[in-house]
Amino acid sequence: MSDSSPLPPVRLHSEAELARDALATPLLSRAVRLARWAGPDTRVGAGGELVEEQLPAAAAELGLDGGDAAAYASEAWRVAVDTGLVEVVDEEEGTVTAGADLALVLSGAPQDVLGLWLGALETVLADASVPDLDDIVEAMGEGGEIDFSELDWDPEAEAEFLDGVLGNLYLLTSSEDGPGDGPVPLPALAASMIVPDDMGEPTNDVLEQVSDAMMRLDDQFRLLEPIGLVDFQPVDEALMADADEEPAAPVDDTDVSRYGMVRLTPLGVYGIRARLLEAGFAAPAVGDLADKGADVLLDSTSAFPPAAAQAETEQWLDRREPLAAARELLAAAKGADAEAPLRRLRCQQALSLVGAEASPALRDVLDDAELGGLARVWLTEQGASDVPPPSEGMVFWLTVDTIAAQLAAEGNSAELQALVEGLAAQHGGFFAAAWRVDHPATPDVLEAMGRLHPDKRVAKEARKAAFKARSQQGG
Numbered sequence: 494m495s496d497s498s499p500l501p502p503v504r505l506h507s508e509a510e511l512a513r514d515a516l517a518t519p520l521l522s523r524a525v526r527l528a529r530w531a532g533p534d535t536r537v538g539a540g541g542e543l544v545e546e547q548l549p550a551a552a553a554e555l556g557l558d559g560g561d562a563a564a565y566a567s568e569a570w571r572v573a574v575d576t577g578l579v580e581v582v583d584e585e586e587g588t589v590t591a592g593a594d595l596a597l598v599l600s601g602a603p604q605d606v607l608g609l610w611l612g613a614l615e616t617v618l619a620d621a622s623v624p625d626l627d628d629i630v631e632a633m634g635e636g637g638e639i640d641f642s643e644l645d646w647d648p649e650a651e652a653e654f655l656d657g658v659l660g661n662l663y664l665l666t667s668s669e670d671g672p673g674d675g676p677v678p679l680p681a682l683a684a685s686m687i688v689p690d691d692m693g694e695p696t697n698d699v700l701e702q703v704s705d706a707m708m709r710l711d712d713q714f715r716l717l718e719p720i721g722l723v724d725f726q727p728v729d730e731a732l733m734a735d736a737d738e739e740p741a742a743p744v745d746d747t748d749v750s751r752y753g754m755v756r757l758t759p760l761g762v763y764g765i766r767a768r769l770l771e772a773g774f775a776a777p778a779v780g781d782l783a784d785k786g787a788d789v790l791l792d793s794t795s796a797f798p799p800a801a802a803q804a805e806t807e808q809w810l811d812r813r814e815p816l817a818a819a820r821e822l823l824a825a826a827k828g829a830d831a832e833a834p835l836r837r838l839r840c841q842q843a844l845s846l847v848g849a850e851a852s853p854a855l856r857d858v859l860d861d862a863e864l865g866g867l868a869r870v871w872l873t874e875q876g877a878s879d880v881p882p883p884s885e886g887m888v889f890w891l892t893v894d895t896i897a898a899q900l901a902a903e904g905n906s907a908e909l910q911a912l913v914e915g916l917a918a919q920h921g922g923f924f925a926a927a928w929r930v931d932h933p934a935t936p937d938v939l940e941a942m943g944r945l946h947p948d949k950r951v952a953k954e955a956r957k958a959a960f961k962a963r964s965q966q967g968g
Contacts, residue, residue, distance in 0.1 A: 501667040502777040502801045503766060506759045512603035514760045515610035518721035523555050523569035524613065528578035528595050530554045536587045541574045543567060544587065568620070576612040607763070610721075614764050617720045621713040622651040654686065655713060656768075661685045662723075663765045663776075666757050669798040679714075679728065679753030683707045707752065714755050722761040726754040783808045787818075787825035790843075791836040795901070806843045819844060819851035827863050829933050831901075838898035841867050849875055866891030889930045892916065897934035900941055910945045917942070917951050924958035928965070936963040 505511070515521055530551070536544045543551055543566070551570060552562035573579040577594035581587075597605040665677055665685075683706035688695050695703070707728065714725040729751040757765065769776040777797075782790050782805055790809050794802040810818055826840035827833070844851065844867075855871050858864040859881065866887050872880045883891070899909045916923055927939060939959035946952045 500664060500769070500774065500776050501669065501798055502779050502781070502805065503663075503667045503762050504779045504804070505763055505766070508603035508607060511760055511763050512606040512610075514721060514758070515606055516598065518610070518719065518760070520569060520572055520617065520719040521610055521613050521721075523565070524573040524576065524578055525595070525598050526555060527551055527566070527570050528573045528591055531573075531579055531589050531591065533588065535589050537574075537581060537589055538587065539584065541571075541581050541589075543570045572613045572616050575616045576609050578609070610760070611764060611767055614720055614722060617717060617722075618652075618655065621716045622648060622655055654709075657686055658682060658710060658713075659765050660769065662755065662757055663762065663769070666762060669800050674756065676724070676726070676754035676756040678749045679707050679710055679755060680749065682755065683710055710755075711753055714753075721758055722764055724756050724758055726750065728753040779804045780808050781805075783812055785809075787821040791822070791825050791839045792832065794839050795832065795835045802839060803842065803846070806839075807846060810843070810846055815847045815850040816854055819847055819854035820857075823854060823858055823864055823868075826867075827861075831933070833863075834894045834897035834934060835901040837863070837867060837894060838902065841871070844871055845874075852877070862887075862890070863894075866894075885926075886930070889927055890932055893927065893930050893932045893935050893938050896938045896941070897932075900938070905941070905945055909941075910947075913942045913945045914947070917946060917948075917955075924954045928958040928962040930962075933966075936966065 506514075516525070536547060538544055548563040548566050551566040552558070555562075555566055555569065557565050570579070573592075574581070577592040578598075579589050579595075580592040582590050594609060597609060601609075662677060662682060665682075666674075680703065683703045684695075687702045687706055688699055692699070711728045714723055715727060717723050718725045732751060766776045766778065777793070779801065782793055785793075787809075790806065794805050797805065813821075822840045822843050826837045828836065844855070852872065852875065855868040858868045861868070866883055869880050869883055870891075896909070896912065899906070899912070903909060920926075924939070924942075928935065932938075936959050939955050939962055943952045943955035943959060946955060
């Protein structure tokens, strides 16, 4: 992902809903319980960790038993310390007290609670990038020193890999052609990090790397689920023919769910977006533009997928009176710059969501060279019977403007090709008239029509018209 290209906007739950979700996550709720449990007799080590003798009591407080109870209690305590729910008051004595942030759990605003959760998330993400304990033990040499070269662990690379995975999961979740709220197969997520985009059939070596990555992610997502970042279905352990073997990547869709499925929770979408914003990415959310001007709305939504642009526009319109909104949109849609056609397309789409109350604003621009065609289309669709017919020049100008907008929005799409073919078929003298249209995009539109039309004769005619248009415009 590039930090200069905006990601698709995501729909966020309200902060109140997200805060409730955060407090209900197993890990943060355990951390809060331990913070309330801690007292004058609670002892910690030099790093703020609970001393071993305290772990059984901490586990009992959490209602945990079994072989992993102490580890879960230790993890929850570490989160409590890292997030300020617990404060170490005397390092030498190893004593603690309730942290100032513990009060935020009951009396803080939703944003305060989410701040605590984000702090807990950072602790868990750091843990998820650490090698398995068994690997650390194997790499430990004489004297208890860890041989990092033997461990083959690069902390920075591990953190970057996990950040990349979560970024790809966020992108898949927010993309309109992605799974949305549905889960993503673990093999697909691993492949998104390993397999080059231009690779056809993956090599055996690449498939092995994907398999290795799957197993790393299986371990990491097991750690990330208790903090509420993801819903995770782990790899089916029955696929392991041998304890020392890793499963090969699935060969068809029928068994893909057995290789692990993961999705970001609504809280997870919030958390990853917060981290992306902190890292400098443009990561919009639906509703960000509701209090901005129409110029910002049209410019920003020009880069959005259609459904996201409509959702954002609906929220913008909800805050405004229809007639005033229509006038503001029309004023913002004007211009002869390269982005203007797409602004006018977004304006037209926005006006389609406004009722007949906006009619006076559209009638006011009937004689406007840039907006008159758009206004006539809107009024006709509203059922108005007294709409003056457009001049031939206005029809051609609107056609060029529409194609320029479609090119900016979709590129050389199949829909645009169908539009080009239809125009050439319906108007035998289209190119003879179109090159004279006084629109900045006329040469580019005609060149595009020449590229898109499958008939060589018509394509050549379009290219000749483009040459004339460019000569007329002085370049």
